[in-house]
Amino acid sequence: xxxxxxxxxxxxxxxxxxxxxxxGLLPVxxxxxxxxxxxxxxxxxxxxxxxxxxxxxxxxxxxSRNELWTKGETSGNYLxxxxxxVDCDQDAIxxxxxxxxxxxxxxxxxxxxxxxACFYRxxxxxxxxxKFIEGME
Amino acid sequence: xxxxxxxxxxxxxxxxxxxxxxxGLLPVxxxxxxxxxxxxxxxxxxxxxxxxxxxxxxxxxxxSRNELWTKGETSGNYLxxxxxxVDCDQDAIxxxxxxxxxxxxxxxxxxxxxxxACFYRxxxxxxxxxKFIEGME
Numbered sequence: 001x002x003x004x005x006x007x008x009x010x011x012x013x014x015x016x017x018x019x020x021x022x023x024g025l026l027p028v029x030x031x032x033x034x035x036x037x038x039x040x041x042x043x044x045x046x047x048x049x050x051x052x053x054x055x056x057x058x059x060x061x062x063x064s065r066n067e068l069w070t071k072g073e074t075s076g077n078y079l080x081x082x083x084x085x086v087d088c089d090q091d092a093i094x095x096x097x098x099x100x101x102x103x104x105x106x107x108x109x110x111x112x113x114x115x116x117a118c119f120y121r122x123x124x125x126x127x128x129x130x131k132f133i134e135g136m137e
Numbered sequence: 138x139x140x141x142x143x144x145x146x147x148x149x150x151x152x153x154x155x156x157x158x159x160x161g162l163l164p165v166x167x168x169x170x171x172x173x174x175x176x177x178x179x180x181x182x183x184x185x186x187x188x189x190x191x192x193x194x195x196x197x198x199x200x201s202r203n204e205l206w207t208k209g210e211t212s213g214n215y216l217x218x219x220x221x222x223v224d225c226d227q228d229a230i231x232x233x234x235x236x237x238x239x240x241x242x243x244x245x246x247x248x249x250x251x252x253x254a255c256f257y258r259x260x261x262x263x264x265x266x267x268k269f270i271e272g273m274e
Contacts (some may be wrong), residue, residue, distance in 0.1 A: 010244050013267040015260060027164045027178055036173035038222075041164055041229035053262055084260035085175075086267065088244050092178035094256055107147050107225050119231055123152060123221035125190055130150040130223065 010088050018091040019046050025061055026093055030104065033082035033096040039104045040118040042071075044093065056081045058095045077101025110137055147225050155228040156183050162198055163230055167241065170219035170233040176241045177255040179208075181230060193218045195232045214238025247274055 009016055019026060025043040032039055042060035044052070048068055052059040055070065058079035062069040072078035079097035086093055103114035120136035123129075146153055156163060162180040169176055179197035181189070185205055189196040192207065195216035199206040209215035216234040223230055240253035257273035260266075 013258075015265065015267055029166050029175060029178065031175060038166060038168065038175070038231060041166065041224060053265065056262065081262060084262060085256040085270075086258055086260050087178060087255040088242055088252075088257070089255075092255075093260075094175060105225055115225075118224040118226075118229075119222040120225070121150075121223055123223055123230075125193065125218060125221060128152065128190065130152055133222075 009090055015086070016090055017046070017049065017086065017093070018089065019049075021091050025063070026091055028058075028060060029092070029094045030058060030079065031094055031096050033098055037117060038119055039097070039099070039116065042069075049093070052081060052084075052095070058097050071104065072100060075101060079104065146227055152223070153227055154183070154186065154223065154230070155226065158228050162200070163228055165195075165197060165230045165232055167195060167216065167232050167234060170235055174254060175256055176234070176236070176253070179206075186230070189218060189221075189232070195234050208241065209237060212238060216241065 017026065024045050028042045028044045030039045030042060031037065043063055045061045048059045048061045051068065057070050058081060059068065059070045077100045080100060081095060082098055083096040084093060085096065103116035105115040105118045107115050109115050115136055120133050121130040122133060124131055154163065161182050165179045165181045167176045167179060168174065180200055182198045185196045185198045188205065194207050195218060196205065196207040214237045217237060218232060219235055220233040221230060240251035242252040242255045244252050246252050252273055257270050258267040259270060261268055
């Protein structure tokens with residue numbers, strides 16, 4: 001990459017999201033706006049990103065169903081967009097959201113509620129086993 | 138996927154990181170352990186993940202140089218591992234780290250310091266332009 005285009009990408013204000021660089025899909029970190037908690041990781045293609053801008057509801061490309069996926073479209077528990085961030089080389093995105101329902105994860109806790117976040121287990125570095133985060137079993 | 142293997146993946150404690158599912162590389166969200174700030178997004182293959190476990194220094198697979206990459210190996214500004222989290226279907230990882238140097242990003246702020254995080258710009262949803270986060274210009 002030439003120096004001028006690298007500077008444009010890293011230091012300028014015109015968005016140039018690098019969908020092509022990553023085969024059409026960029027990773028999207030979903031973070032709760034108020035708490036900073038990381039809720040899930042999804043993927044967006046250009047269509048999903050543009051639909052997110054238009055609808056202000058977090059929208060992804062489902063890599064399992066191969067279709068546009070507005071989180072909460074069946075349950076009504078949308079993720080309301082509060083802010084978007086992009087990284088230096090514009091090939092990773094953060095959706096900062098407000099949760100409309102109890103949780104974003106498709107799995108259920110022991111109370112039968114959708115878990116708030118998909119990241120509910122730690123990987124114990126010494127024991128090489130997973131552990132549930134307290135309150136998310 | 139059969140129900141039993143889905144339950145094993147989502148609810149059990151034996152790690153089964155799904156490197157193969159994502160072509161050998163899983164996305165790794167790097168988060169500052171104390172503040173919760175998202176610092177960068179990288180990728181890990183099995184070798185990088187195992188080296189992270191062994192060294193307790195955040196290690197990635199560099200997709201630009203195609204090589205194992207322990208963050209800070211040239212500068213000495215390692216990312217000390219504090220905790221690892223995995224998501225429900227074990228195809229995304231969070232490295233929670235303590236920063237050894239001033240910042241993780243290869244770009245520099247106006248004071249000539251490496252920016253703390255690669256996410257230093259917001260994407261303005263209405264204006265469709267990027268904006269620097271205050272203090273990270």
